[in-house]
Amino acid sequence: MNNAIIIGAGTHGQIYASYLAEEGINVIGFVDDNEHLFGQNVIGIPVIGKVKDLANSNIKSRARSIYCPIGNNTLRQHYLMDSKKMGYETPSFFHRTAVIGPDVKMGEANYVLAGSIIMPHTTIGDFFMINMSTTIGHHVQIGHGVFMSSGVNVGANLIIEDHAYIGIGATIMTGLGTIGKGSLIGAGSVVIKTVAPNTVVVGNPAREIPKK
Template identity: 30%
Template sequence: MTTRATLDNSARKTATDRVLILGAGGHARVVLDILQQAGLCEPVGFLDNNADIHGRRVDGLPVIGGIDALADIAKREHADGVIVAIGDNGARRGLARQVDQIGLKLISAIHPAATLAHNATIGRNVVIAAGAIVCANCQIGDSVILNTGCIVDYQTMVGEGSHICPGVRVAGRAKVEAGAFLGIGSTVVPGVTIGYESVIGAGAVVIEDVSPMATVVGIPATPIKLANASEEEVAMLAPAGA
C-alpha cells in the first residue's frame, strides 16, 4: 500500500515519515502545503538542481541541495520518503523511476479537502489538491497530478504521469493514458480515450477519442498538431497492448 498524506484524522498525531520534496518551484509549494495540512509526515526539505537557491528557504523549508545528491541527502537527513513535486510530466515520471532505483519510498500527497471514493485506487507519487473529486472505481496511476477542484468521475482510468489541471471535468468511464495533459477547465465526455502524451487545451470540450501525442483545442476539441517522436519514444510511452 502506498504511503499517502490523507484526511485520516486518527493518524494526524503519529507522523513518522521524514519526506524530501524534489523540486522547489510553484508546484512544490503546493505539495508542501498539502503535506503540512494532512499532517501525516514531516517534510524535511526541498531538493532542486538550481544551485542559486541552495541554502535558501521556500515557504519556511530549506532547499538542501541538488536532486542528483538525493541518495546521500536522504541518508544524511534520515528521510523515509520522497515525493516528486515537478509539474513537467516527463521529468516527474523520470525522477520517480530514479527514486525507485535508489530504493527510497515514493509517497503521495492528498489534501484533506479532496474527496476520494472508498474504492478508488491511488498510485504512488500522486498529488491530489484541494477540492479534487475522485469517484467510484477510478484508477489513478503513479506520478499523477489531480489539481485544484478537478473532477474524475466513475470508472475512469488516469495513466502514469498525467496532469489533470484545475477545474477539469472528466466524465465516467474515460481513459486518460500516460503522460497526458488536460488543460485548465477542459471537459471530457463519458467513455472517451485521451491518448498518451496528448495535450488538451484550456477550456476545450473533448467529445471523441484523442490520438496519442496530439494537441487539441476548442469546442468541440479539434487537433492542431501531432508531435514528432521516434519509434523508440513511441514504444516507451505507449501503454501495454497499444
C-alpha cells in the same frame, strides 16, 4: 518524525510543502536543479542540493520520503522511480477535502489536491497528479504519469493513457473513447471525440493543432 524532501522548489513544490506540514510531515528541504536556489530558503525551507544529490548518504540519512509535485509528467515519473530505487519511500498525498469513492483502485505516488472528486469504479496508475476542484467520473481508466490541472471535468467510461496532460478547466465528454498517450488538452477545451496519442487539442469543440 516523518522527514520528507520535495523535488522542485517552484510553486507546486511550495504548495505541497504547506499541505504536508498541515498533515504533520516534516519537510526538511527542497532539491532543485536551479543552481541560483542553492543555499537559499524558499518559504522558510532550505534548498539542500540538486536532484542527483538525493543519492548522497548525508541526505538519505535525514529523510525517509520523497514527494515530486512537478507538472512535467515524464520527469515526475522518472524522479520518483529513481528515488524509490535509492531506497526512499514515495507516498501518495490526498488532501483531506478530496473525495475518493469506494472501489477506486490507485497506484503509488499519486497526488490529489483540495476539493477534487474521484467517482467509484475508477482505476488510476502510478505518478498521477491533479490540482484543485477536479472531477473524474465513474468507470474511468487512467494510466501512469497523468496530470490534470484545476477545474477539469472528466466524464465517465473513458480511457486516459499514460502521460496525458489536461489543462485548467478542460471538459472531456463521457464515453468518447480514449485520450491518447502523451497528448495535451488545452485549457478550457471541450473534448467530444477520441484524441490521438502525442497530439495537442484546443478549443470548443477541441481540435488538433500542430505540436511544437
